[in-house]
Amino acid sequence: MSQARLASCLPLPLDQKVLVNVIEKAKDWALMHGVGMRDRKNFTKDSIQIAPFVLLPSPFPRTEFTKAVELQPVLNELMHKVAHDDDFLEHTLQNALQVDEFTANLYDIWVKVRNEGIAQSVSLGLFRSDYLMQHPDGNRIKQVEFNTIASSFGAITSHLPAMSRYILRQLGHGDMIKNMPENRALSGLCSGITDAYDLFGVPTAIVLFVVEEVSYNICDQRFHEFEISETRPEIQIYRKTLNEIYEETELNDKKQLVLDGRPVAVVYYRSGYEPAQYPSNREWEARLRVERSTAIKCPSISYQLAGTKKVQQALAAPGALERFVRGAASVRVRDIFTGLYALDFDDSGERAVDMAIADAERFVLKPQREGGGNNVYGAEVRDALLRMRHSRERAAYILMERILPPLVQGYVVRPGAPVPPPVVDLVSELGIFGVIIGTKDKIYSNKQVGHMLRTKLADANEGGVAAGLGALDSPYLLDM
Numbered sequence: 001m002s003q004a005r006l007a008s009c010l011p012l013p014l015d016q017k018v019l020v021n022v023i024e025k026a027k028d029w030a031l032m033h034g035v036g037m038r039d040r041k042n043f044t045k046d047s048i049q050i051a052p053f054v055l056l057p058s059p060f061p062r063t064e065f066t067k068a069v070e071l072q073p074v075l076n077e078l079m080h081k082v083a084h085d086d087d088f089l090e091h092t093l094q095n096a097l098q099v100d101e102f103t104a105n106l107y108d109i110w111v112k113v114r115n116e117g118i119a120q121s122v123s124l125g126l127f128r129s130d131y132l133m134q135h136p137d138g139n140r141i142k143q144v145e146f147n148t149i150a151s152s153f154g155a156i157t158s159h160l161p162a163m164s165r166y167i168l169r170q171l172g173h174g175d176m177i178k179n180m181p182e183n184r185a186l187s188g189l190c191s192g193i194t195d196a197y198d199l200f201g202v203p204t205a206i207v208l209f210v211v212e213e214v215s216y217n218i219c220d221q222r223f224h225e226f227e228i229s230e231t232r233p234e235i236q237i238y239r240k241t242l243n244e245i246y247e248e249t250e251l252n253d254k255k256q257l258v259l260d261g262r263p264v265a266v267v268y269y270r271s272g273y274e275p276a277q278y279p280s281n282r283e284w285e286a287r288l289r290v291e292r293s294t295a296i297k298c299p300s301i302s303y304q305l306a307g308t309k310k311v312q313q314a315l316a317a318p319g320a321l322e323r324f325v326r327g328a329a330s331v332r333v334r335d336i337f338t339g340l341y342a343l344d345f346d347d348s349g350e351r352a353v354d355m356a357i358a359d360a361e362r363f364v365l366k367p368q369r370e371g372g373g374n375n376v377y378g379a380e381v382r383d384a385l386l387r388m389r390h391s392r393e394r395a396a397y398i399l400m401e402r403i404l405p406p407l408v409q410g411y412v413v414r415p416g417a418p419v420p421p422p423v424v425d426l427v428s429e430l431g432i433f434g435v436i437i438g439t440k441d442k443i444y445s446n447k448q449v450g451h452m453l454r455t456k457l458a459d460a461n462e463g464g465v466a467a468g469l470g471a472l473d474s475p476y477l478l479d480m
């Protein structure tokens with residue numbers, strides 16, 4: 001696969017002595033500003049280590065960056081409308097539900113709560129739309145996916161422009177700072193939580209973060225708490241696992257979710273997006289209880305369903321997107337879609353299977369999962385489709401054209417890795433954060449709030465930072 005290159009923001013390699021020196025400074029900057037994570041191998045709550053990061057900001061075309069930023073409110077509203085279109089969700093998810101137990105469990109909660117009558121019509125979305133540049137298409141952005149739950153790295157990456165500025169100044173290139181956009185994702189995401197809190201309108205209420213048993217990505221969650229504590233000192237934040245929510249909360253006669261004797265205004269999920277986070281029925285019970293309550297959920301279960309890969313694929317079908325977005329905006333949104341295909345048992349599903357078996361390298365096979373590490377690439381796409389061809393299992397997947405981003409050279413700094421690191425080929429994925437608050441009929445707030453850039457080795461299929469594959473980065477905007 002030939003992939004062309006974008007030039008790095010400074011000529012590489014750097015002088016070895018300069019490199020070693022600046023990495024030492026950068027690591028300390030990172031540690032002292034919370035660009036960190038807990039150590040998976042030697043876990044302790046007493047320390048954090050640096051999160052993997054890219055030493056120099058990676059180039060990104062300004063026009064494409066601006067396009068993604070400007071599209072975010074359109075995409076927020078699109079997902080909001082999808083989440084409130086019961087027929088569309090029902091129809092779209094039908095086949096996947098038959099074979100995907102996790103999505104089916106979420107769906108059951110959605111149906112149950114709708115039948116009972118929804119206690120809280122307001123939802124809070126802290127979204128992130130992810131993009132790769134499509135090199136053969138002039139480095140134009142294509143959407144990888146749209147995250148509606150636990151969209152991460154808004155907090156840490158809000159600190160990265162300052163880190164890059166420091167690094168560039170140490171290298172004698174302070175003049176380049178002007179090409180680095182500010183990133184206010186953290187304050188923007190937190191304003192979503194506090195605005196939702198205010199809409200709830202109960203002065204004694206609290207905010208609840210739903211967290212994993214062990215949070216390795218602790219900085220990216222605590223910074224939200226610190227920020228809210230500064231801007232709204234009266235708001236108390238609790239962190240609880242789904243199991244703790246099962247044990248410690250109840251619904252009162254007003255359907256308020258009560259924790260520690262206080263009603264919960266906002267429930268912000270940083271867990272609950274993958275099957276392993278529901279090891280027993282208790283976690284599902286907890287999820288149902290929250291969903292039944294008057295708390296404003298981030299996300300509501302319908303937002304979570306709208307964020308499935310299946311919905312992304314269905315929106316790309318002719319006419320589907322246009323049901324929700326009209327006119328020029330729909331053309332702009334279509335332009336960021338790449339080929340997406342269902343694998344249902346019908347003519348078009350069969351055609352998609354044949355096409356992918358014949359040319360597997362051109363595609364990615366994706367199940368209805370979040371959190372990284374679940375997709376199938378390259379020759380394995382063919383193997384998987386040959387295996388699933390006659391099995392209902394295939395309806396749980398979507399087929400997506402593989403995006404071929406341009407390469408850029410850079411240095412990745414990782415905890416425990418030898419210094420200096422080698423110059424390596426990298427590719428970058430841009431995420432734009434969006435906040436939306438609204439009911440089916442009324443949108444109270446809809447905005448773009450910031451970005452994140454995550455960069456991975458060019459030959460790695462995926463680049464999850466928490467999974468240890470990717471590295472945090474900042475865009476260096478290019479006028480091309």
Ligand code: ADP
Pocket residue numbers: 130132144145364366369370371372373374375400401402403404429461462463464
């Ligand atoms: P998840 O919900 O697991 O994050 P994604 O759809 O974001 O699922 O896929 C995970 C990663 O796989 C992405 O961050 C990206 O690096 C890579 N990837 C996903 N889809 C494509 C694609 N169509 N082309 C190239 N790489 C992709």
Ligand code: MG
Pocket residue numbers: 130145371372
């Ligand atoms: Mg992703």
